Amino acid sequence: MRLNLLPPSPLEYFTSLVQSDAELPLLEAVVSLAQDEYPDLDLEHSLSVVDKMQSRLRKRNAQNGSVLERIHQLNQFFYGELGFALNTNDYYDPDNSYLHHVLETRRGIPISIGVLWLELARSIGLDVYGVSFPGHFMLKVLLAQGQVILDPLTGKSFSSQELTHQLQAQIPRLSLYNEETMPLGLFLQSASPREILTRMLRNLKEIFRVQQDGARQLAVMERLVILLPKDWIERRDRGLAYEAVGRTQEAMVDFQSYLDFSREALDATEIAQKLQALKNQA
CATH class of the missing domain: 1.25.40.10 (Tetratricopeptide repeat domain)
Incomplete structure (x- = not known):
């Protein structure tokens, strides 16, 4: 019996990563999406870059403050020092979805930048999730008294009024609702x-x-x-x-x-x- 010593194809590798919901490694799977476009992609390098970012953040004792203090420290590091932001020059460039490229350029779209923010946030003990909000991927941080919804492009929080207006703009039929009756909760569920x-x-x-x-x-x-x-x-x-x-x-x-x-x-x-x-x- 011959052993198959060939490395897995990109699709075989992706298949192995997404078999189980319980064990799906989000960061690794997202990085692997670029393998079709970049066959020689060094996935381990990208994962190492994120690991080093997490280490730098933890060395600042960012995991020791309150939830709000940790969010503030993370945002200073992520948006200020590292300079992650929206690619305003070419929003629809496919590279904005390829995490190795986003790590190199510090430019992306809400969901690719948001995935990186989530990885750093979890490394300092924050209870965070992505939110597949219509038209704009968002971030959710759970607090003892509730939750806060953040813009992955800036780290700033949205008020319920701002979220309502965004939702009504994306789904015109919801313009019949006011802020008090808008079913916002339906659109703020944690994304797996x-x-x-x-x-x-x-x-x-x-x-x-x-x-x-x-x-x-x-x-x-x-x-x-x-x-x-x-x-x-x-x-x-x-x-x-x-x-x-x-x-x-x-x-x-x-x-x-x-x-x-x-x-x-x-x-x-x-x-x-x-x-x-x-x-x-x-």
Whole structure:
């Protein structure tokens, strides 16, 4: 029996990282998203850079103050000394989602910067979570008396009124609510590592769709299907991407999976017709 001594492919490695919700290593999984774009990426280097940042922060006794004091110290270090901020020059640059690049340039988007902030915050004992707020990823810190919602781009807290206005701008139908009756809590739930990865990948999926870059979009879809094996919409979308690049057999498998579990979908007839057309060509 021969042993397989070859290193895992990027997709195999990603698959191994996201098998279990309980043990999903968010930072490592986020760093690995860049492997399709950067095959020679040194993941260990990026993880080491974050580890050194955590060590520098802890040496300042940042873990010994109150929660608010620790947040203040972290923000001074993260935004002031390290200089992390929004990439205002090119918000839709895919590199803004690739953590090794964000670590190098200190520029990114709310979710990539937010992931780094969460890693540093947890290293000094803060009880923190990401929040998949519509239109803008946010940070949540649990306090003895409640919680505070922060902007990952600045570390500043949002008032409930500010959050209400942001939510109404993203979801017009919620303009019927006022600040007292707005169901804010529904949109401030803690995001799991899998949900954070999903949001990052869907950001990239949309960027590559707009850029009409089918090959790179398909690479992202491969990861989404691995991450969300029972999300049949993602399976359908990957099938459409396979069809577009002429990978007929893979497209047929995905279309069949979609139909098996989404018979009542509005586009089920359309996908069934596509499937039959591909079968006729085979």
